[in-house]
Amino acid sequence: MTKSSKEATEIAELLFELLMAYKKRVHEAGRDNGLSPPQLAALWHLEAERGLPMSALAELLMCDASNVTGIVDKLEARGLAKRVQGEEDRRVKALLLTAAGEALRDEIRTRLLAPPSWVSELTRGAQRELRDLLRTALDSSWSEL
């Protein structure tokens, strides 16, 4: 157990607050498009070409597999996603986005990934530094953070 610097502790606090702020942004993006948070998260992870098994989506959504049934049902009812019977293993169902689903996902991605002004206003050099820092964060702490 090593003692943490004041800076390190404040960084963790700031990350937490940033998470809360970002959560609000995601929440509102969902509301504006008639998607509950888990529905938006599902849409976020699905693709149009590469099928994703229900169990894999459950993993990504951090919930039990049984819940995915209902969440995907609703996306399917809105014509945003579809189930495709697996070829190798017929127990598996591959989830795919429809054209409408892909369009909505792209729209939401564009909205949620638009760089905040505080990023745009950094110098190019500072942006590269921050980018490298965040890459390191994700590489080294995926399981831990």
Add this chain to the structure above:
Amino acid sequence: MTKSSKEATEIAELLFELLMAYKKRVHEAGRDNGLSPPQLAALWHLEAERGLPMSALAELLMCDASNVTGIVDKLEARGLAKRVQGEEDRRVKALLLTAAGEALRDEIRTRLLAPPSWVSELTRGAQRELRDLLRTALDSSWSEL
């Protein structure tokens, strides 16, 4: 509308992924302590000395005020929080943490705010840089993010 740099877009993506990872961390901390996500969030915001009105908590939790009743009911049933009748305006109820609630909140805060190793391993200078960037982010994200 200015064009975003490649770096700025990647920063937004990385930030999003990082925040998703953090969400998992919060979720697990709640589970280990028998707290649902909104219950944990409520506990997080309450204090032992300064009372918080129900409506203010609803604002912080980003949900309708009617939901706060049930959430606080459960914290109160577990002896973690208490309602105190307002003095000036008797309609208002101030929410306070009990000693047990404060202890649990501190325990969870310590756990969630422990800096990940990738932060601790940065040089002190890099930590200051990252801290300043996050401060800037939060300042401008109040209205925008």
Add this chain to the structure above:
DNA sequence: TATTGTTATACTCTATAACTATA
């Protein structure tokens, strides 16, 4: 036997609207 996805169940979260007690 083990695994994928579904169904059944019970509890919680959520928004809306109607209610109460204060103001």
Add this chain to the structure above:
DNA sequence: TATAGTTATAGAGTATAACAATA
């Protein structure tokens, strides 16, 4: 009349357990 909090209700999320189809 307006506001703070509650209650009622209906739709959605959640975990657990039991089930069907497939491996």
